[in-house]
Amino acid sequence: xxxxxxxxNINHSVCYWCFEDIPLDTFLPLxxxxxxxxxxxxxxxxxxxxxxxxxxxxxxxxxxxSLTEGWNDPQHHRTLIRNYTEMIPxxxxxxxxxxxxFSGNRNxxxxxxxxxxxxxxxxxxxPLAEKYGVIxxxxxxxxxxxxxxxxxxxxxxxxxxxxxxxxxxxxxxxIYHMQxxxxxxxRSIQDHHQYFGHYHTAGxxxxxxxxxxxxxxxxxxxxxxxxxxxxxxxAQEFRPTKKKPLDSLEEAFQICDV
Numbered sequence: 001x002x003x004x005x006x007x008x009n010i011n012h013s014v015c016y017w018c019f020e021d022i023p024l025d026t027f028l029p030l031x032x033x034x035x036x037x038x039x040x041x042x043x044x045x046x047x048x049x050x051x052x053x054x055x056x057x058x059x060x061x062x063x064x065x066s067l068t069e070g071w072n073d074p075q076h077h078r079t080l081i082r083n084y085t086e087m088i089p090x091x092x093x094x095x096x097x098x099x100x101x102f103s104g105n106r107n108x109x110x111x112x113x114x115x116x117x118x119x120x121x122x123x124x125x126x127p128l129a130e131k132y133g134v135i136x137x138x139x140x141x142x143x144x145x146x147x148x149x150x151x152x153x154x155x156x157x158x159x160x161x162x163x164x165x166x167x168x169x170x171x172x173x174x175i176y177h178m179q180x181x182x183x184x185x186x187r188s189i190q191d192h193h194q195y196f197g198h199y200h201t202a203g204x205x206x207x208x209x210x211x212x213x214x215x216x217x218x219x220x221x222x223x224x225x226x227x228x229x230x231x232x233x234x235a236q237e238f239r240p241t242k243k244k245p246l247d248s249l250e251e252a253f254q255i256c257d258v
Contacts, residue, residue, distance in 0.1 A: 013038035013235035063087035070104025072114035092132035103151035170197025193228035202238035
């Protein structure tokens with residue numbers, strides 16, 4: 001592991017699914033050696049293992065139905081409201097704060113109607129989220145990797161945040177997805193950071209390492225995030241292609257540790 005300790009001006013995390021060929025019980029001590037004490041996208045079944053290793057869950061999962069079946073479709077509201085009503089207290093009791101959600105696909109629905117449906121459904125769970133201090137995050141996706149997904153622009157997501165009017169609902173700003181979908185990443189962060197509660201990274205194109213083989217310059221992006229006063233987490237979500245994936249991960253932490 002690197003002899004360069006992290007400065008931690010950025011709260012570093014990593015999405016486990018990108019490295020899930022390594023058992024979680026093995027993976028957690030390895031990221032801890034790198035100086036990282038948070039991990040993304042772990043559900044309740046994994047929380048005891050996180051507790052065992054002193055690792056925080058920076059983005060919880062487990063209440064959603066799927067990426068394509070979400071809050072924009074009223075036929076899913078009953079299931080989603082039940083799932084999130086059960087999960088929100090569990091997240092809080094475990095000592096965590098963030099819980100992911102998804103808009104779902106359009107399936108012929110207009111963005112206006114889908115937004116109204118999201119508002120109607122999410123308003124049923126936000127009082128509980130506020131009571132327990134849990135922040136619901138809707139992730140932004142691009143249309144190449146997730147065709148027909150509704151929450152595919154900062155503008156639509158921000159409109160949803162404004163319609164809900166709750167500090168317990170934020171956007172998960174995935175830098176990889178938004179570079180593909182709309183670009184102008186730093187300006188988006190500077191102008192709209194109050195709506196962004198969490199960030200994900202990956203290299204463009206390809207969703208691979210964030211080194212100089214791809215087009216995004218992550219040190220400048222991280223400095224822009226720090227300049228907003230952001231206190232949340234930035235999670236690495238790239239698919240490693242090199243022979244030593246953990247070296248790629250450590251390099252990514254170092255690149256973002258501005």
